[in-house]
Amino acid sequence: MDTRYEEPTTDDRAASLHLQELALFLSVHLDRTPGILWPEHDHPAFGARPGPAGLAGLADGLGRLTGLAVRTRPGLRSDSVPGSGSGHRLIHHTAGAVNWQLRDGSASDAAEPLRWRIRPGEVLYVPSHWTWHAELALGTRFVVTHLVPSADPPGTP
Incomplete structure (x- = not known):
């Protein structure tokens, strides 16, 4: 058994801190009112062009912290049209300003x-x-994170 300690990478630490900020923000706003978060820490998945692996990692980490089912994908022009949907949404802006x-x-x-x-x-x-x-x-570029109650409560294997 290898017991060597490996120091987390800078990206791992930034991702962890960003996810903790999102979870705290959601603990205040979820099912209540809209809100805007100015994160102290950037998630490495939000580079110039967010990739599938980074977005999947963000969804998995946020799901573990909140107990919600989380799905994350790049934003589409169709996300801007008037609408509503099932579940909550986090919109992470990565380029350009948007009036919502x-x-x-x-x-x-x-x-x-x-x-x-x-x-x-x-x-x-x-x-x-x-x-x-x-x-x-x-x-304009953004990432949409859908959050819905999980079929499995937190801590379920």
Whole structure:
């Protein structure tokens, strides 16, 4: 049995700290209100072009910390159209600024939407019962993380 200690890499430490920030942020906002997080630590998966392995690692780590089923993918232009969906969303902006409009799906149509401009490095949380619309500029890139209750509670093998 090899018992040598291996120091975590800088990327591993940054990823771990970023995931802890997201989990803490979600513990405050989940199922309540939208929010914006300005993370202290960047996740290495959010490079110029997020790759599948990095995004899968982010989803797996966040799922372990929150007990939610997590799926992460690069954002698409279709994500900007007015809509809603099942589950919660975290939108990680990696390039370009985006104007987002969010509306509480349980509020009257007369209620004024929240309007936020999100910049690279910022994370937007959209609760499951809220609708959204985004104005994307050319060159805008973001990652969408879907969060839904897990079929298996935390700690289930």
